Amino acid sequence: MRHAVVLSGLLGVAGVAALVTGLQPATARPPAVQATALNQAAPARALNQARVAEYRGVRIPVPAGWEVHRLDLDPTRCVRHDRPAIYLGRPGPEPDCPARLIGGAETLHIEPLDGATGASGASGTAQRGRAVEMRVAKLARFTVRKNVDHQVRIDLPEAGASVTGVYGADTDVLQTVIRSIRLTAEWITTPPPSPLRGGTVEGESSVAPLTERAKSGTSRSWGKGRGFDTCTAPSKRAMAAWRRSYSVVNIYIGGASRGCSQPNLTRSWIRAVRRMGYRLIPTYVGKQAPCNRDNFRVHFKAGTAAAEGRRAAAAAVARARALRIPRDMPIYFDMEAYSSGKAKCRRAVLTFLDAWSRALADREYVSGVYSSAASGARDLGRANGITRPVAIWFAHWDNRPNPYATPYLRARWWHPHRRIKQYRGSHRERHGGIALNIDSNIVDGHVY
Structure with missing residues (x-):
């Protein structure tokens, strides 16, 4: 992560252009997603005629200049924070990342929410539909509060997904995109995470602290x-x-x-x-x-x-x-x-x-x-x-x-x-x- 120069001139969300059919990245990797028209009106600061990436009931407007990557189709793809992008799915256990990156670009990563289950039956769908309406209303008012790690996480149980957002110098672009997210009432479950990933910090049981400690003059640290x-x-x-x-x-x-x-x-x-x-x-x-x-x-x-x-x-x-x-x-x-x-x-x-x-x-x-x-x-x-x-x-x-x-x-x-x-x-x-x-x-x- 050494001495890298991040991309400059991130395009604002208001300047989004319409997408031609399908996203074709410059490399030989698989195409990221198919795009569809945005059916619902976005917040005042959001996008007109935007590209939309879809994943597990989550529909995300794609600002101009942003990349979109499907990690299930491209499991060695590195989830990078040095250029604006949307990543969909769980990363593979061995991502092919450069050695030297410095972050600071706006990114979104949407992946399955552990423990979530899909809708079943008419009653379940109706209940989920009401929950979706409430969630969308909350998202439309969502405020990205600045923090030392420049990162926010939003769990969307109605879509069985979680959203991790990273922002750069300010929160405006990321907040606009998050407020423009739309959900559908139904989604399809995906396989459980690979055991190679190990689980999250928050979800693991506590362990006894190690006794290895630095001592004056004879430190083994x-x-x-x-x-x-x-x-x-x-x-x-x-x-x-x-x-x-x-x-x-x-x-x-x-x-x-x-x-x-x-x-x-x-x-x-x-x-x-x-x-x-x-x-x-x-x-x-x-x-x-x-x-x-x-x-x-x-x-x-x-x-x-x-x-x-x-x-x-x-x-x-x-x-x-x-x-x-x-x-x-x-x-x-x-x-x-x-x-x-x-x-x-x-x-x-x-x-x-x-x-x-x-x-x-x-x-x-x-x-x-x-x-x-x-x-x-x-x-x-x-x-x-x-x-x-x-x-x-x-x-x-x-x-x-x-x-x-x-x-x-x-x-x-x-x-x-x-x-x-x-x-x-x-x-x-x-x-x-x-x-x-x-x-x-x-x-x-x-x-x-």
Whole structure:
């Protein structure tokens, strides 16, 4: 998820054009959906003569320029948050995601609601029809409230589906599309989710916290070895196939700029891969530097940097706890490369990361930061009067797998056992018959 530039110039919903028959994506993947005319009037800010994607009784207007993908027809499709799109169905267990994505685009993902059942008989249909009317009325008034992860979820039991929406710099486009959703009174059930997906964080039983804790001077929250990071957590099958080649893997646990959905990332997935012998790098991808407006949609302002750093830390800890990542374990903030030579921007980043580290310490987690060696990592090393992160993960793509081989960081900074180096950028590797797009890392630092 490194240094990617997201699409710019997202077209507003009001500018939607009519769709020709069928959606034909540019690639050779299967067509996403067939489109139909929108029969009901949309809210005042919504669409005229819009394309409409249909899934399990949910009918969604498709803004101009948005892609539409049917995951049941295309199970390796990656649910990306870096370009406007609608995804329909459950993602497959092994999505083909790029290694490097930064999110911030408006997306919708509609998938079956666990435990929902379809309508049966005239009486059931009539009852569902009344429920549908009430639900549509609520959707027409729905307000997307801003939150630190830039994400909302709406359960639609009348259609046996749930809707997850992601927004970028503001909520207007996503809110307009959600308010334009229409439901039908009948839908057809689909097969239960694949056991490879593992279930959701909220639905799993609690587990006893691990006893592995960092101790002063003799911490075992650090590890050594070869690591990789990729946009979405691979399947358990893929993790088992890759275990002989790698011992550390990054996981993106949340954040407004997270580039992909995480259908595999659950408590049971974490337990399983740790039992395989993996160590984990929990990473939160939040708002980016204020001077990165041209590269990333979601960024913080210089005047609110400290407050945003504290909010990011609180949200990251909440996600870590939901995944049963215990206290005294590291959480890294992904601060992508920025214009370090711009003093105002540099000060804002350091203020943000100072607040991040302090807030994590207050919550008894170990602070870490990922950034470019030439910007965030070097600026943190040089800075005075701030709380530096306990651990650093830096990108320096020189193809040298040595965490201490970089001219940008002094040897005494984050030494020993507090460094991770990303030494090679996006590329494709195959192990055990399974290929993934990854970045390569060498680890002598804090991991879970």
